[in-house]
Amino acid sequence: MLEIANLHKTFVVGGVAPRGALAGVDLKVLPGEFVTIIGSNGAGKSTLLNAIAGVFPVDRGIILLDNEDITLQPEHKRAAYIGRVFQNPLQGTAASMTIEENLAMAMRRGQRRGLKRGLTARSRKQIKESLAVLGLGLEDRLQCPVGLLSGGQRQALALVMATLVRPRLLLLDEHTAALDPTTAEQIILLTQRIVSQEGLTTLMVTHSLDQALRLGDRTIMMHEGQIVLSVSGPERAQMGVEDLLEEFRKLRGVQVTDDSLLLTTSA
Amino acid sequence: MLSFALISGSIEQGLAYGIMALGVFITYRVLQFADLTVDGTFPLGAAVAASLIVSGTSPFVACLVAMLAGMLGGALTGFLHTKLRIAGLLAGILTMTGLYSVNLRIMGRANIPLLRQPTVFTILEELLPKVPYLQLLVLLLLAVVIKLLLDAFLATDIGLAMRATGDSPEMIRSLGVDTEAMTIAGLSLANGLVAFSGALVAQYQGFADVGMGIGTVVVGLASVIIGTGIIRSHAVFHSTLGVLVGAIIYRLAIFFALRMGLEPTDLRIMTAVLVIAALALPTVKTRWRERRLSRLVASENARLLAEGYVGQKEEAGCVRDSQSA
Ligand SMILES: Nc1ncnc2c1ncn2[C@@H]1O[C@H](COP(=O)(O)OP(=O)(O)O)[C@@H](O)[C@H]1O
Numbered sequence: 001m002l003e004i005a006n007l008h009k010t011f012v013v014g015g016v017a018p019r020g021a022l023a024g025v026d027l028k029v030l031p032g033e034f035v036t037i038i039g040s041n042g043a044g045k046s047t048l049l050n051a052i053a054g055v056f057p058v059d060r061g062i063i064l065l066d067n068e069d070i071t072l073q074p075e076h077k078r079a080a081y082i083g084r085v086f087q088n089p090l091q092g093t094a095a096s097m098t099i100e101e102n103l104a105m106a107m108r109r110g111q112r113r114g115l116k117r118g119l120t121a122r123s124r125k126q127i128k129e130s131l132a133v134l135g136l137g138l139e140d141r142l143q144c145p146v147g148l149l150s151g152g153q154r155q156a157l158a159l160v161m162a163t164l165v166r167p168r169l170l171l172l173d174e175h176t177a178a179l180d181p182t183t184a185e186q187i188i189l190l191t192q193r194i195v196s197q198e199g200l201t202t203l204m205v206t207h208s209l210d211q212a213l214r215l216g217d218r219t220i221m222m223h224e225g226q227i228v229l230s231v232s233g234p235e236r237a238q239m240g241v242e243d244l245l246e247e248f249r250k251l252r253g254v255q256v257t258d259d260s261l262l263l264t265t266s267a
Numbered sequence: 268m269l270s271f272a273l274i275s276g277s278i279e280q281g282l283a284y285g286i287m288a289l290g291v292f293i294t295y296r297v298l299q300f301a302d303l304t305v306d307g308t309f310p311l312g313a314a315v316a317a318s319l320i321v322s323g324t325s326p327f328v329a330c331l332v333a334m335l336a337g338m339l340g341g342a343l344t345g346f347l348h349t350k351l352r353i354a355g356l357l358a359g360i361l362t363m364t365g366l367y368s369v370n371l372r373i374m375g376r377a378n379i380p381l382l383r384q385p386t387v388f389t390i391l392e393e394l395l396p397k398v399p400y401l402q403l404l405v406l407l408l409l410a411v412v413i414k415l416l417l418d419a420f421l422a423t424d425i426g427l428a429m430r431a432t433g434d435s436p437e438m439i440r441s442l443g444v445d446t447e448a449m450t451i452a453g454l455s456l457a458n459g460l461v462a463f464s465g466a467l468v469a470q471y472q473g474f475a476d477v478g479m480g481i482g483t484v485v486v487g488l489a490s491v492i493i494g495t496g497i498i499r500s501h502a503v504f505h506s507t508l509g510v511l512v513g514a515i516i517y518r519l520a521i522f523f524a525l526r527m528g529l530e531p532t533d534l535r536i537m538t539a540v541l542v543i544a545a546l547a548l549p550t551v552k553t554r555w556r557e558r559r560l561s562r563l564v565a566s567e568n569a570r571l572l573a574e575g576y577v578g579q580k581e582e583a584g585c586v587r588d589s590q591s592a
């Protein structure tokens with residue numbers, strides 16, 4: 001279970017009067033819950049995920065993961081139990097290293113790394129099995145450098161790597177935004193399968209309102225560093241994209257003509 | 268007629284400097300960090316080894332202490348870069364600059380001759396007097412063992428994490444690796460090898476000199492670029508082999524350049540030009556291809572315009588308008 005209270009983060013950039021990227025976020029995610037996050041560009045979605053992952057220290061607030069206070073833990077420490085997939089497929093895998101080397105590193109998440117061989121006959125077998133379920137034929141290309149794979153294949157690999165050692169929390173930040181629609185849909189299906197099979201507690205940022213409602217158990221909307229809407233259950237089941245836009249208008253008192261305001265085009 | 272005896276010296280130097288090039292490979296290729304510390308840790312290794320040998324320490328122990336000193340130098344650059352956020356190039360330059368004074372302090376003067384001192388080579392020659400090309404064999408054995416150890420290390424869990432630190436730091440951090448610690452460890456290991464190489468070279472050439480470090484990193488880069496250019500492969504085993512081969516080819520190239528009348532003082536500019544050429548080659552190739560392509564497009568477009576495929580109506584209208592105006 002993830003519990004966040006009163007989370008604040010302001011980026012100070014070159015003396016310009018800073019605006020809070022996170023301005024008091026409270027969030028509770030139940031074990032096994034799959035939450036989708038939407039919001040306009042610059043709403044603070046990535047900042048929230050980065051704060052949880054520990055990419056930077058927060059200014060105020062507390063982050064509890066399974067009742068453990070991780071607020072002040074360095075990024076690499078909490079990475080032991082937080083899986084991540086980034087928007088950019090180049091970021092989530094090591095291009096110059098082979099498929100099996102990438103997965104071997106993922107198998108060591110949260111363990112002490114020593115001078116044992118990274119790849120053994122046993123770990124190779126395990127790697128093959130976890131790749132075979134993807135149905136991409138990657139299990140036959142273990143020695144192939146990841147740089148030769150397509151963006152979709154790399155993102156599938158990144159997803160497997162993030163979940164190979166079961167994380168207590170999975171963070172997905174627009175992990176299909178850089179892919180073509182068909183490939184994106186495949187990665188979404190894969191995400192759904194892995195998350196439901198493993199019962200992973202998941203936060204997924206998406207720029208697709210439709211996707212946000214279709215996937216997972218709950219949808220939250222962020223605006224100017226705060227969570228302004230949270231819907232789940234039957235209420236959410238009946239919701240359409242239009243309703244989400246309507247909610248946005250009501251909550252913020254601004255005129256939204258189409259969903260362009262909510263569509264995030266870049267990181 | 269060129270005899271092997273004539274070029275064996277170049278091969279020996281190639282192997283001795285090849286160990287330094289393996290260090291440069293770790294920073295430049297594995298960590299993707301242009302580390303100039305090398306110009307300070309190479310003479311540091313020589314200075315430490317020479318001083319210890321002169322004061323009666325075993326040359327073997329002297330080599331190991333030299334290596335440790337180099338590791339400290341590399342770790343310092345890593346510390347400056349990761350913990351104090353000083354840009355990588357500058358961090359290396361700062362350590363290198365500081366080490367110049369340190370090296371002078373260690374030696375107490377600018378040059379220590381080792382001509383009548385025991386070295387790893389003289390000791391082994393006394394032990395095995397009948398072996399031909401002993402010096403070459405010793406250096407070959409050392410270089411190959413170090414290469415194989417490095418290969419094995421880069422295949423361990425830590426080694427994989429170190430490679431990923433250079434390739435995709437966000438990814439490997441998200442898998443629980445402290446990339447700052449990895450960078451420091453990698454720089455330390457690399458400069459340990461560089462200093463070890465410096466210690467060997469001092470004993471090989473019979474002196475340590477405070478100025479012997481100038482241009483070391485460029486020689487290392489030349490070896491890495493030549494070697495990995497000849498042996499193209501993603502596999503670490505091939506890359507490190509390439510680095511050693513590259514270091515030998517570099518020495519042989521110098522040998523022949525000198526024989527063809529090049530002044531020894533011009534060696535450094537030759538090396539610099541070589542590295543510039545190797546680094547610029549991909550860009551120049553692309554530019555050239557683009558230029559040729561745009562020339563093709565231009566002539567094709569000229570033809571399209573001349574044949575009235577495109578542009579005729581608008582052009583006619585323009586002409587008429589300007590005439591009526
Ligand atoms: N590393 C950073 N440095 C400075 N400003 C940042 C940084 N990351 C995010 N911001 C700012 O914080 C705000 C929220 O950004 P972000 O969380 O990336 O939004 P999004 O909801 O689109 O993911 C934006 O105004 C952005 O410019």
Ligand SMILES: [Mg+2]
Pocket residue numbers: 045046047266267
């Ligand atoms: Mg974002």
